[in-house]
Amino acid sequence: MSALKDTTLTVNGREYRLPDAPVVVICLDGSEPAYIEEAIKAGRAPNLAKMLRTGMNRIAQCVIPSFTNPNNLSILTGRPPKVHGIAGNYFYDRTSGEEVMMNDARFLRAPTIFAAFHDAGAKVAVVTAKDKLRTLLGKGLDFASGRAIAFSAEKADQATRAANGIDDVLAFVGKPLPDVYSADLSEFVFAAGVKLLDTFRPDLMYLSTTDYVQHKAAPGSPKANDFYAMFDHYVGQLDAAGCVLAITADHGMNDKHRANGEPDVLYLQDLFDEWTGKGNARVILPITDPYVAHHGALGSFATVYLPEGADQAALLERLRKTDGVELALDSAAACERFELPPDRVGDIVVIGTRSKVFGTSAARHDFSGLTEPLRSHGGISEQGVPLLVNRKTDWPADRALRNFDIFDVALNHVVQIAIA
Incomplete structure (x- = not known):
């Protein structure tokens, strides 16, 4: 001492x-x-x-x-x-x-x-x-x-x-x-x-x-x-x-998989490519780290950077009606509620329900390291x-x-x- x-x-x-x-x-x-x-x-x-x-x-x-x-x-x-x-x-x-x-x-x-x-x-x-x-x-x-x-x-x-x-x-x-x-x-x-x-x-x-x-x-x-x-x-x-x-x-930590053992994933980049045009929006998964065998870069929190001129209110409304989305907020509301730094958060914050995780595009995720049914985190349920x-x-x-x-x-x- x-x-x-x-x-x-x-x-x-x-x-x-x-x-x-x-x-x-x-x-x-x-x-x-x-x-x-x-x-x-x-x-x-x-x-x-x-x-x-x-x-x-x-x-x-x-x-x-x-x-x-x-x-x-x-x-x-x-x-x-x-x-x-x-x-x-x-x-x-x-x-x-x-x-x-x-x-x-x-x-x-x-x-x-x-x-x-x-x-x-x-x-x-x-x-x-x-x-x-x-x-x-x-x-x-x-x-x-x-x-x-x-x-x-x-x-x-x-x-x-x-x-x-x-x-x-x-x-x-x-x-x-x-x-x-x-x-x-x-x-x-x-x-x-x-x-x-x-x-x-x-x-x-x-x-x-x-x-x-x-x-x-x-x-x-x-x-x-x-x-x-x-x-x-x-x-x-x-x-x-x-x-x-x-x-x-x-x-x-919670189970994030379907009954057949496959990850229960909502691919947000694919969704926004459909809604705003391919590559115009950018989905960031803050769970991403070098240790993908743990979680396959799949978590229940994502942030989205929108293209200029995008109708943010309409996109938020569509997200809120999407299965697996517990919460969708604009940056200001998310930063106030969760005490986050605004310059390091996208235009939209999305949080998944208890069993749902977010991916970017289906083709960009490697699940080879997931040898057991996925368990992950990131949302309010954890x-x-x-x-x-x-x-x-x-x-x-x-x-x-x-x-x-x-x-x-x-x-x-x-x-x-x-x-x-």
């Missing part, structure tokens, strides 16, 4: 107390609340069961679009996307005229809680499953200081002291480099967290996993219960180490996520809770020193 001079710190307009014990926050990617509930029912998660009994157990609302990047950055900044600027995994950059991944730290418009605490003298550690998040979450950290570590499980073998604050990560964790398409990727994150808590002893630590298993397996299935049993083992170790442990998710703390808190029962309130909860509202 660091010797910190101040007692509070203001980050992005929110005040946080500096911790007197390590605070570990876990973002359990894609963790629909039912996953934990079913694992507990099956007797596979005794440490999580203890947290539910004796700590804080709430359902929080995630950011819409319910995708990885906007929610992880909301959690790490304590603010919605309109503040930090990350509105998806992927977007159309109107300035450059290019469709780009939103992985680059230059797209982040607000400091992270970790960068602010590090600047105040705290020791911080960030471990992500995928490297796409590591560059964003590690922005502002000075690795030469000896007080900051940030690396991904995906590229743990490439970590250096200069770029990540640590080297020889595989030897440090004691595990081989995991396959990016496996539960091992998340287990590496947990194992690294336990090791860092024991040796580096950070003031704040953030562990972010992959939703590979959640995309493949429903709550209560053997594969899902095996994953949560593994997770529960590390929860027990982290709790025993004396930290304040807080767990949430970036989004939930907005409810768990928020658990291993200690009692004084967060009011009637006060709304967002997943990006988790550092506020863990730093400002814990009232019990240890679990009884």
Whole structure:
């Protein structure tokens, strides 16, 4: 633990107390609340069961679009996307005229809680499953200081002291480099967290996993219960180490397939080509990332850039009458409702019903990596996520809770020193 001079710190307009014990926050990617509930029912998660009994157990609302990047950055900044600027995994950059991944730290418009605490003298550690998040979450950290570590499980073998604050990560964790398409990727994150808590002893630590298993397996299935049993083992170790442990998710997960197992897809680019002329409108799927075996780039949120002179009101009306569309809004209404940055959202936002996902054109999607019936996210139906703390808190029962309130909860509202 660091010797910190101040007692509070203001980050992005929110005040946080500096911790007197390590605070570990876990973002359990894609963790629909039912996953934990079913694992507990099956007797596979005794440490999580203890947290539910004796700590804080709430359902929080995630950011819409319910995708990885906007929610992880909301959690790490304590603010919605309109503040930090990350509105998806992927977007159309109107300035450059290019469709780009939103992985680059230059797209982040607000400091992270970790960068602010590090600047105040705290020791911080960030471990992500995928490297796409590591560059964003590690922005502002000075690795030469000896007080900051940030690396991904995906590229743990490439970590250096200069770029990540640590080297020889595989030897440090004691595990081989995991396959990016496996539960091992998340287990590496947990194992690294336990090791860092024991040796580096950070003031704040953030562990972010992959939703590979959640995309493949429903709550209560053997594969899902095996994953949560593994997770529960590390929860027990982290709790025993004396930290304040807080767990949430970036989004939930739902079945998105028909009875025959095929993805239940509405191809929006094909639809707009029919309505506005081929190639005149541009459909962007913000779920898009390099890991298409998870989801085939199919999610329940899309944004559409219209050609000049298009009748937006008429197109919105047609969308609202289309099967599988839960919500269709113009940019201003969507940005106000979901607190999104207007310059990174198209003219129209479309959200799918619980079982529907959006594609661009049928010919542009490769489903070869989808070896099980599709499960995905992005819509309002995936907005409810768990928020658990291993200690009692004084967060009011009637006060709304967002997943990006988790550092506020863990730093400002814990009232019990240890679990009884």
